[in-house]
Amino acid sequence: MKLRIIVTLKNGVLDPQGKAIQHALGSLGFDGVSDVRAGKIFELEVADTTTDDQIDEMCRKLLANTVIENYRVEKA
Amino acid sequence: MKTAVIVFPGSNCDRDIAVALESVTGTKPAMVWHGESELPEGLGVIALPGGFSYGDYLRCGAIAARSPIVRAVVDAANRGTPVIGICNGFQVLTETGLLPGALMRNEALNFVCRDVELTVENSQSIFTSAYSAGETLTIPVAHHDGNYFADAETLDRIEGEGRVAFRYTGNVNGSARSIAGVLNKAGNVLGMMPHPERRIEAAHGGMDGRRLFEGLLQAVA
Numbered sequence: 001m002k003l004r005i006i007v008t009l010k011n012g013v014l015d016p017q018g019k020a021i022q023h024a025l026g027s028l029g030f031d032g033v034s035d036v037r038a039g040k041i042f043e044l045e046v047a048d049t050t051t052d053d054q055i056d057e058m059c060r061k062l063l064a065n066t067v068i069e070n071y072r073v074e075k076a
Numbered sequence: 077m078k079t080a081v082i083v084f085p086g087s088n089c090d091r092d093i094a095v096a097l098e099s100v101t102g103t104k105p106a107m108v109w110h111g112e113s114e115l116p117e118g119l120g121v122i123a124l125p126g127g128f129s130y131g132d133y134l135r136c137g138a139i140a141a142r143s144p145i146v147r148a149v150v151d152a153a154n155r156g157t158p159v160i161g162i163c164n165g166f167q168v169l170t171e172t173g174l175l176p177g178a179l180m181r182n183e184a185l186n187f188v189c190r191d192v193e194l195t196v197e198n199s200q201s202i203f204t205s206a207y208s209a210g211e212t213l214t215i216p217v218a219h220h221d222g223n224y225f226a227d228a229e230t231l232d233r234i235e236g237e238g239r240v241a242f243r244y245t246g247n248v249n250g251s252a253r254s255i256a257g258v259l260n261k262a263g264n265v266l267g268m269m270p271h272p273e274r275r276i277e278a279a280h281g282g283m284d285g286r287r288l289f290e291g292l293l294q295a296v297a
Contacts, residue, residue, distance in 0.1 A: 013225060016181045016250070062142060065135055065171065067178040068225055 001048045002076040003055060007064045008039035077120035077297055079105040082149065084140045087127030087164060089273065096273035097123065100289040113144040120296045121158045122149055124165030126218075126271055136179060136221045137167030150174060158202055158296055159265045163219055166257075166267030175258050175267045176234060177226035182219070183250025189218040191281070193245040194256050194270060198238045201259055203266040206291025213284040215270040217248060222269040224251035224258070234258060241266055 009015045015037050022036040042063055046055070055073055064071040079097045083090050090107065097105045105123070106116045115122065129140035140146060150172050153159045161169040169175040182188060191214050196207040207213070226234070231252055234240060242257035249269070257268030272285030 013180075014183070014250070016183050016185050016223070020185055062134070062138065065138065065178050067170070067176075068180060 001046055001050065003042075003044040003046055004074040004076060005042040005044065005055075005059060005063055006039060006072045006074070007042070007059075007069050008037055008071075009068055010070050013068050077101045077293060078103065078116065078118050079121045079123065080108050080115060080119050081105045081123045081125055082110065082145055083107050083125075084110045084127070084129035084143065086129050086131045087125050089126035089163065089271065092271070093123045093125045093162065093273045096276045096285070096289055097121070099276060100286065100293050108145055110140065110143040110145050113148060115145070115148050115152060119152070119157055121160065121292060122152060124149070124159065124161035124168050126163030126165060126273075129164050129168065132164075132221075135167075135171070137164055137169075137171045140164070140168045141171035146172060153260070153265050156262065156264050158292065160203065160292070161265075161267040162271055162273065163217075163222075163269055166269055167221065169265060169267040174265050175260055176230050177224055177252075177258065179221050179269070180223040180225050180250075181221050182223050182248075187218075187220045188222070188248050190216065190248075192217050192248050192256075192270060194242040195245055197240045197243055198259065200238070201241060201263050201266070202295035203259070203288060203292055204241055205295050206287040212245060213242075214275070214282055215272055215285055216274045217270045219249070219269055222249040222251065224249075224255045224269075226252060231255075237261065242268055242270070 017038040018036040025033045059071045081094050167179045194213045196211045199209040239259040244254045244256050247254045272288045275285030
């Protein structure tokens with residue numbers, strides 16, 4: 001089973017990289033970009049028997065720092 | 077006093093902290109490899125060095141925090157052994173949950189490498205007893221991810237409990253409330269972004285960092 005795990009900073013946590021990218025888009029002439037949030041994507045190939053609880057544990061224990069980040073799991 | 081320095085692949089300040097500990101305690105620290113699962117007996121202090129453990133992959137300090145030896149460090153910290161984490165060591169301590177919050181990319185996105193001024197906020201801890209509250213120190217920083225973040229409730233709590241050890245006098249990295257160093261609730265774990273081990277002899281331009289280790293030795297011995 002393929003998993004795609006998307007990790008993003010929580011709302012309200014300032015994202016300095018996102019802000020820099022937003023400014024760069026503005027300087028390229030793309031007006032109206034009011035916000036950019038940078039994040040990470042992990043693509044995992046896991047056994048079909050892997051449970052949702054195990055996937056959640058992988059995210060909470062390692063892939064995301066839940067002090068500052070949210071995660072979302074997509075199954076392919 | 078017996079001390080230990082945890083050695084991670086990619087860390088580059090393990091020797092610096094070892095030199096600082098040896099020059100103050102008179103005894104060479106045990107250098108303990110990350111893959112070990114047990115610490116030497118009878119340690120007075122455990123140090124997590126600065127640098128770039130595991131190349132900072134995933135997040136700074138994240139992979140080191142899940143290494144076998146750090147599980148032993150967490151157990152020792154929970155039993156009351158003093159633990160100091162400097163720079164990447166601070167990041168490791170927040171990733172283990174021993175200290176609250178997280179270290180994010182510097183607000184201005186640049187790597188900051190220079191001397192900074194710190195204010196001593198709490199001079200009652202085992203790490204800060206050689207300083208006076210309100211005193212200003214000069215200690216170098218060198219980091220890309222030193223922007224301390226915690227939610228407002230956590231910040232209020234740690235401030236109320238006197239757990240902010242040091243604050244930047246000018247905020248170099250965007251840290252919440254200019255926090256440069258944090259203690260755990262029991263007071264035996266300190267994480268800080270500045271490098272006191274780089275200010276231990278006159279040739280470094282000052283001894284402000286040395287006093288941290290001298291105070292710690294006195295408090296622990």
